[in-house]
Amino acid sequence: MKQIQIGGLVSFTTIDYPGKLAAVLFLKGCPLQCEYCSNSHLIAVEEGEYDPDKVFDWLRNRIGKLEAVVFSGGEALMQADTTIEYMKQVKDLGFKIGLHTNGFYPDLLKKTTDIVDWVGLDFKATKQRYKDLTKIDIAYDRMIESLKYWVSCGRGLEVRTTCDPRFVSKNDLLEIAKIASDMGVKNFAVQKYTPYHEDEDKKTTPSQREQFFNDEELRKKLESMFESVVWRNS
Numbered sequence: 088m089k090q091i092q093i094g095g096l097v098s099f100t101t102i103d104y105p106g107k108l109a110a111v112l113f114l115k116g117c118p119l120q121c122e123y124c125s126n127s128h129l130i131a132v133e134e135g136e137y138d139p140d141k142v143f144d145w146l147r148n149r150i151g152k153l154e155a156v157v158f159s160g161g162e163a164l165m166q167a168d169t170t171i172e173y174m175k176q177v178k179d180l181g182f183k184i185g186l187h188t189n190g191f192y193p194d195l196l197k198k199t200t201d202i203v204d205w206v207g208l209d210f211k212a213t214k215q216r217y218k219d220l221t222k223i224d225i226a227y228d229r230m231i232e233s234l235k236y237w238v239s240c241g242r243g244l245e246v247r248t249t250c251d252p253r254f255v256s257k258n259d260l261l262e263i264a265k266i267a268s269d270m271g272v273k274n275f276a277v278q279k280y281t282p283y284h285e286d287e288d289k290k291t292t293p294s295q296r297e298q299f300f301n302d303e304e305l306r307k308k309l310e311s312m313f314e315s316v317v318w319r320n321s
């Protein structure tokens with residue numbers, strides 16, 4: 088069995104798994120190249136900075152203090168069975184398992200069905216803009232396949248869109264929300280885009296980034312489509 092490559096760890100969070108005190112493991116590797124990526128140090132699958140055995144021992148010591156462990160990235164499923172095996176071992180400690188994913192690996196997601204309790208899935212843009220943002224042709228179709236599957240499982244799910252105004256308009260956000268809602272998604276999150284590195288000719292302004300949050304009509308429309316909408320405006 089290959090060793091899992093862990094590139095980062097958050098030891099305590101209340102916002103990464105709904106209603107649970109959690110730790111987050113950031114795994115190395117991602118097949119996408121999103122223009123707004125803030126985790127570019129995680130994109131290559133290379134040796135991680137954290138010893139998986141030590142992380143596991145640390146998690147064992149957190150039993151009773153933490154309730155969930157979230158696998159994030161990068162794209163946690165890019166390490167395939169190595170990730171799934173490690174998830175299983177963490178679940179056996181008694182933790183709920185969360186997964187933040189871009190949905191690029193529907194077949195691997197299916198293999199996690201009995202392990203992962205809750206998924207936060209990125210629906211990054213409309214089909215027309217997906218490739219511009221992620222640089223990968225098949226990313227949209229893969230994400231939709233993952234989404235369909237996870238909805239069909241009836242397990243915990245939040246679909247989230249990061250509103251980078253270079254790739255998502257208000258109408259796009261409504262289109263994304265409608266697709267998700269029609270597919271049976273109940274929980275949606277609108278995330279503010281934070282600029283980490285923007286080319287001079289593509290710079291966004293604070294008001295462009297805020298436009299998704301201060302439009303009451305847009306908010307009402309979105310909130311009418313789901314049981315819950317989280318507005319992550321920071």
Ligand code: SF4
Nearest residue numbers: 117119121124161189
């Ligand atoms: S899916 Fe996430 S980690 Fe991968 S390139 Fe996009 S923003 Fe970065």
